[in-house]
Amino acid sequence: MKSLLRHPSFPTLLKNDPMRKITPYILLATSLLSVSTVMAHEPSFIDMPSQLLLKSAMGVQNTSIVANDQAWLIPGVMLGGESTPQSSGTAINDLQLFGRLNLEGDYYLGSKIGFHQHQGEGELELENYWFGKYFKFENSILKIDVGKTATDVTPTANYHSSQDEFNTKPLLAEAFFGGHHKDTGVKANWYWHELEVGLEAWNGDSWPTSSSKGNVAGFVRYHGFIYGVKTDVASWYSAGKAEQRIDSRYDSGHSHSATTITAPDVRFTGDVAMAGSYVLLSQQVNDDFLWLAQWEWMHSEQDGKIEDTTQSAGIDQTLDGYRFMLGVNYQTHKFFVQQEYLAINNKFTDASTSLIEQQGLYNQGFEPQRLMFGYHWQWNADFTLRIESVSDKTQSYQDGLDKTQQYWSLGLIWQHKLL
Amino acid sequence: MRTLKIGLLIRIVSLSAALFCVTGCEQDSSTIIETSSDNRSVREILDLPDHMPTPAIPDFNPLTNAKIQLGRFLFYDPRLSANQAQSCASCHNQSLAFADGIAQPLGSTGHQLVRNSQGLANVIYHSTLTWSNDGFLELEDQLNVPIRADNPIELGVTDAKLDEVLLRFEQDPQYVEMFAMAFPDSDSNITMNKIIFSLASFVRTMISASSPYDQYLAGDKSALTQQQIKGFQLFNGEKFECFHCHSGINFSSSYRDANTASDAIQFPFFNNGLYNVGGDGSYPSDDQGLYDLSLNPADKGFFRPQSLRNIELTAPYMHDGSIATLREVIEHYARGGSLTESGINAGDGRLSPLKSGLIQGFDATDEEIDAVIAFLESLTDEEFITSPKFSNPFEE
Structure with missing residues (x-):
């Protein structure tokens, strides 16, 4: 869910920025072109220069939604990957060094070094590196990327705090992609007019697939202007497998404290299929005002077997997630509200309730939700102040009450083009 | 123009909200547990609570109420020892969760055993039986030891004593009837295998799940x-x-x-x-x-x-x-x-x-x-x- 406001088609509209004056005309012209010409819609990467870009997000959060020695569990959902909520206190939520080098013959190299801080511990890694080439045809463009990178099926799968409206990860990203997707594979994107068709083949190491069992994905996307409204509509599908997949968010499935097992130790083996659709709309109404609306639906089916240290059972899980966001941008101020919602339907075969409950997989009528309000103030080309308030209702409690937890965070987004 | 755009915005927001509500708000979470017919039958016989997994029952000795009932009588009957001095219950006392409170008990002939009597609660869930035998995978294998072994002697039904012990049950009309009900497809007499199969069935019902x-x-x-x-x-x-x-x-x-x-x-x-x-x-x-x-x-x-x-x-x-x-x-x-x-x-x-x-x-x-x-x-x-x-x- 990279912000549309930071999309290349929507340059930052600072008050003294000369682009501010001409952007509406550019948008209008682009809109007209998109509906009246048959020329190929050139995607933004064609003109992307070689560059070295630093993006970061840091902030302070007033409270954690889980205690330090406990796991964050959404009833009924098998979580994994990097699905961990931010802790209270200050943290570097995201630090990325993004580099791109264009080569002769429409070849290019890309890499991204990322630093994320979770549970008070930071991790620096070479998150993405890829090699690509694009082929220009008369009315279309084909782009092929090979390497360790992220899926293009939905921007939600590629969440980063420094690029997103909110410091809190989308609930859909947490539940469906283990925070964010990263895997080794090949992507082919074909652009024809306002249509984009993508096919991807992955190693299968990114949650919810595992163990290099392979994963394929495909999507169809329209991105253009309809009546002056920038419209981005897509549907996607992916299928893969998982083998002995374990929730490794908290290392080995139990804490190293004296007292508490903190995470489920259930292992899942079976088929994983996901699909989704999204609609992203935005419109620059005038020099000062832009609105946006986003709707997204995701669906996953996991069909296989779960095992803990002793027991096992068949599982057929369907998970549906919905995200709805509205935003307005007035001069250098941006306001967002986002609601997310999950519905979990688990069908077990020959299972005891002790297995299901101890692994946090029992959910009868609880729909996890998260409501977020955000405010950005971009007072400088490089700096943005971010404030957000979150109402999180993703956990159930032993007393049987579904509690909504409130927290806020204050943060700073900084991005700088080094080269 | 502005009115048109505001109207469009309202329509888009309304449409999005409607989409969200129609597709999301009405969808509930649920958990369903389905039990296969084989497992359902076992769970019904054992009266298992939901939190307990379905135990493995060997195909060669399916659970029946008749065998369980017969096994219960045999478990408490001292006639199952050669000298009629002990029954299974001598070392497996219900009030002690079917242990005996003794460090190392004596067998029916006074033979000092070297191991502590184990409690029998939930033995059905163990992958192996007894303290240290990796070959006893079923109760039908293990039960031969306390009943028939001669070193150590527990119940002492050795080959030499086998016919004598079986005859005791064949001469008891109540047992004859119970064996007939437990093994309706068999036309043979009472055998040690039938005794062991019945005892195994009874011991499999000893499930502790109400603590x-x-x-x-x-x-x-x-x-x-x-x-x-x-x-x-x-x-x-x-x-x-x-x-x-x-x-x-x-x-x-x-x-x-x-x-x-x-x-x-x-x-x-x-x-x-x-x-x-x-x-x-x-x-x-x-x-x-x-x-x-x-x-x-x-x-x-x-x-x-x-x-x-x-x-x-x-x-x-x-x-x-x-x-x-x-x-x-x-x-x-x-x-x-x-x-x-x-x-x-x-x-x-x-x-x-x-x-x-x-x-x-x-x-x-x-x-x-x-x-x-x-x-x-x-x-x-x-x-x-x-x-x-x-x-x-x-x-x-």
């Missing part, structure tokens, strides 16, 4: 005291490390149920540092555990991790009943092994080269030990030890 811990699992969060919850957390923590060997619903890593694939069954045996005779990890020569079968020196002192169900009632502890109380058991593990200071079995189990790597020792306060003991006491199942289903039918 305060079970009630806690079933949703009654007041079933455990705060001290017991603290003990549960310590039990599952990295300090005490209990859960590595005593895992799952039956508190033993020696586990299987109806869902366990044959290639996934675990057969754990460990040396827990109870002895270190001669410094090479040996145990007392009269019982070296798995080594006595395998003759592999690395198996010396290897015993199966017991279920902890009703552990409060099954003292004394360890394979030889050498530890009297739960506190002393925890102190043994806290020390990282037991010290035998003198005698022919002298040695420091903490230094045993064969001891499991999981037993490293730890510092525990009295308060922590009290909490773990309190939790272990929450595994005591009053219903199990008083249930008429398992009681002596001759006393009804």
Whole structure:
């Protein structure tokens, strides 16, 4: 869910920025072109220069939604990957060094070094590196990327705090992609007019697939202007497998404290299929005002077997997630509200309730939700102040009450083009 | 133009909200548990509560109420011993969760046994049976030992005594009728196999699943005291490390149920540092555990991790009943092994080269030990030890 406001088609509209004056005309012209010409819609990467870009997000959060020695569990959902909520206190939520080098013959190299801080511990890694080439045809463009990178099926799968409206990860990203997707594979994107068709083949190491069992994905996307409204509509599908997949968010499935097992130790083996659709709309109404609306639906089916240290059972899980966001941008101020919602339907075969409950997989009528309000103030080309308030209702409690937890965070987004 | 755009915005927002509500707001979460017909039949016969997994029942001896009922009579009948001095219940007392409270009991002929009588609660969930035999995978195999073995003699139904014992049952009209009902497709007489199949069926019904811990699992969060919850957390923590060997619903890593694939069954045996005779990890020569079968020196002192169900009632502890109380058991593990200071079995189990790597020792306060003991006491199942289903039918 990279912000549309930071999309290349929507340059930052600072008050003294000369682009501010001409952007509406550019948008209008682009809109007209998109509906009246048959020329190929050139995607933004064609003109992307070689560059070295630093993006970061840091902030302070007033409270954690889980205690330090406990796991964050959404009833009924098998979580994994990097699905961990931010802790209270200050943290570097995201630090990325993004580099791109264009080569002769429409070849290019890309890499991204990322630093994320979770549970008070930071991790620096070479998150993405890829090699690509694009082929220009008369009315279309084909782009092929090979390497360790992220899926293009939905921007939600590629969440980063420094690029997103909110410091809190989308609930859909947490539940469906283990925070964010990263895997080794090949992507082919074909652009024809306002249509984009993508096919991807992955190693299968990114949650919810595992163990290099392979994963394929495909999507169809329209991105253009309809009546002056920038419209981005897509549907996607992916299928893969998982083998002995374990929730490794908290290392080995139990804490190293004296007292508490903190995470489920259930292992899942079976088929994983996901699909989704999204609609992203935005419109620059005038020099000062832009609105946006986003709707997204995701669906996953996991069909296989779960095992803990002793027991096992068949599982057929369907998970549906919905995200709805509205935003307005007035001069250098941006306001967002986002609601997310999950519905979990688990069908077990020959299972005891002790297995299901101890692994946090029992959910009868609880729909996890998260409501977020955000405010950005971009007072400088490089700096943005971010404030957000979150109402999180993703956990159930032993007393049987579904509690909504409130927290806020204050943060700073900084991005700088080094080269 | 502005009005048109605002109108469009309102329509888009309304459409999006409607999409969200139509597709999302009306969708509920649910959990459904389906049980296959085979498992349903077993669960009904055993009257299993939902939190217990369906146990594995061998195809060659399906559970029937008639066999269970016959097995219950046989379990309590001293005529099943050659000299009619003991029954199974002599060493497996219901009030003690089918243990006997004796370190090492005597057999029916007075033969001193070398091992402690195990409680029988939930033996159906163990992957192997007895203290240290990795070949006893079914009760039908294991039951031959207490009934028919001549060294040690327990019930003493040796080959020489077999016909005499069978004749006792053939001459009892009530037994003849029960055997006929239990084995309706058989036209042969009473056999030892039928006795063993019936006993196995009865013992499989001995499921303990109503302790305060079970009630806690079933949703009654007041079933455990705060001290017991603290003990549960310590039990599952990295300090005490209990859960590595005593895992799952039956508190033993020696586990299987109806869902366990044959290639996934675990057969754990460990040396827990109870002895270190001669410094090479040996145990007392009269019982070296798995080594006595395998003759592999690395198996010396290897015993199966017991279920902890009703552990409060099954003292004394360890394979030889050498530890009297739960506190002393925890102190043994806290020390990282037991010290035998003198005698022919002298040695420091903490230094045993064969001891499991999981037993490293730890510092525990009295308060922590009290909490773990309190939790272990929450595994005591009053219903199990008083249930008429398992009681002596001759006393009804």
